[in-house]
Amino acid sequence: MTYSYLPILILLFVAAVLGAVFLSLNWILGRHQRNPSKLSPYESGVPLLDENRKRVNVRFYQIAMLFILFDIEAAFLYPWAVIYRSMISWYLFGEMLLFILLLGVGYVYVWKKRAFDWK
Amino acid sequence: MPFDATDIGLSILKIAIVLFMMLNITPIMVWVERRGSALIQDRPGPNRVGPFGLFQSFADALKFILKEDIVPAGAHKWLYTLAPAVGLFPALTTIAVVPWGRDFRLPEKVWFGHRFFEGRPLFEPVIANVNAGILVVFALASLAVYGIVIAGWSSNNKYSLFGGIRASAQMISYELSLTLAAVSVLLVAGSLRLTDVVWEQTKYFVLFDTIKIPAWNVFSPAMWIAFIVFSVSAFAETNRLPFDFAEAEAELVAGYHTEYSSMKFALFFMAEYMAMGTMSALVVTLFLGGWDIPWYNEPPTWQGFVLSALFFLVKVSVLLFVFVWVRWTIPRLKYDLLMKIGWKVFLPLAILNIVIVAAFIAAGWL
Numbered sequence: 001m002t003y004s005y006l007p008i009l010i011l012l013f014v015a016a017v018l019g020a021v022f023l024s025l026n027w028i029l030g031r032h033q034r035n036p037s038k039l040s041p042y043e044s045g046v047p048l049l050d051e052n053r054k055r056v057n058v059r060f061y062q063i064a065m066l067f068i069l070f071d072i073e074a075a076f077l078y079p080w081a082v083i084y085r086s087m088i089s090w091y092l093f094g095e096m097l098l099f100i101l102l103l104g105v106g107y108v109y110v111w112k113k114r115a116f117d118w119k
Numbered sequence: 120m121p122f123d124a125t126d127i128g129l130s131i132l133k134i135a136i137v138l139f140m141m142l143n144i145t146p147i148m149v150w151v152e153r154r155g156s157a158l159i160q161d162r163p164g165p166n167r168v169g170p171f172g173l174f175q176s177f178a179d180a181l182k183f184i185l186k187e188d189i190v191p192a193g194a195h196k197w198l199y200t201l202a203p204a205v206g207l208f209p210a211l212t213t214i215a216v217v218p219w220g221r222d223f224r225l226p227e228k229v230w231f232g233h234r235f236f237e238g239r240p241l242f243e244p245v246i247a248n249v250n251a252g253i254l255v256v257f258a259l260a261s262l263a264v265y266g267i268v269i270a271g272w273s274s275n276n277k278y279s280l281f282g283g284i285r286a287s288a289q290m291i292s293y294e295l296s297l298t299l300a301a302v303s304v305l306l307v308a309g310s311l312r313l314t315d316v317v318w319e320q321t322k323y324f325v326l327f328d329t330i331k332i333p334a335w336n337v338f339s340p341a342m343w344i345a346f347i348v349f350s351v352s353a354f355a356e357t358n359r360l361p362f363d364f365a366e367a368e369a370e371l372v373a374g375y376h377t378e379y380s381s382m383k384f385a386l387f388f389m390a391e392y393m394a395m396g397t398m399s400a401l402v403v404t405l406f407l408g409g410w411d412i413p414w415y416n417e418p419p420t421w422q423g424f425v426l427s428a429l430f431f432l433v434k435v436s437v438l439l440f441v442f443v444w445v446r447w448t449i450p451r452l453k454y455d456l457l458m459k460i461g462w463k464v465f466l467p468l469a470i471l472n473i474v475i476v477a478a479f480i481a482a483g484w485l
Binding site: 004005006007008010011012014015016018019020022023025026027029030031032033034036038039040041042043044053054056059060063064066067070071074077078081082083084085086088089090092093096097100103107111116117118 | 248
């Protein structure tokens, strides 16, 4: 069983090596002529007047939290989906419906709190 | 199942084939993209290097390697260098569990006095046929966010930062719809294994006892919603127009790779096109019947394998062209609209579709 994951491991290794090879090829073959203006951060050709690492809207943080909540729910649905066909019954269907309804309450709450609106 | 030398050899062969395809997808798709956009916008496009400008992308690739490798002042040196490799990593590996042809038993052969393929082992045209199947896909695909966020943050540039943050918010939002839309497919297949998903689709729906329709999930009466949700989310996941807020050149210069040049930039570019290829392969596998040829029974021999693999390639190519077609036809959305659609439309639609499919199965209609 575990052996079947071995090819994925090989592929992961190959992918990492490939990335390293591309980057080092570029380092070896590319030119190395630096000057301060070439290395300055891009700002449409003028010197940078404010800072680069700015504050980010808190909405992005909110979205990340919501994602974790709903992704866990997706993780709960996966095992249910796999056995559903073999253990089929309306009881199993009702259980899932209850789960989704509970989730729906939270979803409506978040919607009403305007967490999905970007204003 | 023990893992012997034959298995390892076959795995390496399969990895080589897939990597060859994935690495060539970028130059070919760049060419298709440029010629396609030229066709749509009524201009010639690249037509100087090689026939129809076919070698243009290969010339570009060579140029990328020979360009100067810059780390801008103020950038976090290690993360800045690492980010393109991190971006490439999931793009190359996500394809590992997607089957790309019908399996067949290898004939016993004698080469150089050695007997090969004793007991006729099964050749499965998928790098790793693991029972976690689609979970592996989502686990690896979700790593794509890291490349973008690390690139955006480490560049020390506000355009990069905002491009990276926006892209990550967008990708995690649509990843939800993507994972939930896939649940409906799993309900029907009853397995996470993508080979099982495809085998389920090789059957037929019979209409009025006469008309046979291939049992691809798109044609299923309960599943076309999931198909739409999944394909649109696939566009958002790969940061393609109309959802390319990672780049949004009108607002953010070039988004998260503003500060990147030479091969580092090329790696992001490659990752984008490879992700497109993987997403197309995934849509084909989950909804369009995988390698199944409609109204044709692929024989369990190498001929059947070649035919089905070619047909799989054709399906993926068509979807890849749709990616290009959409990009040059539909304008970019507004960012608030994008998030709104993701959370208020696609997420409930995906969940609704799960309920519908489950009800269909419980009622015995599917």
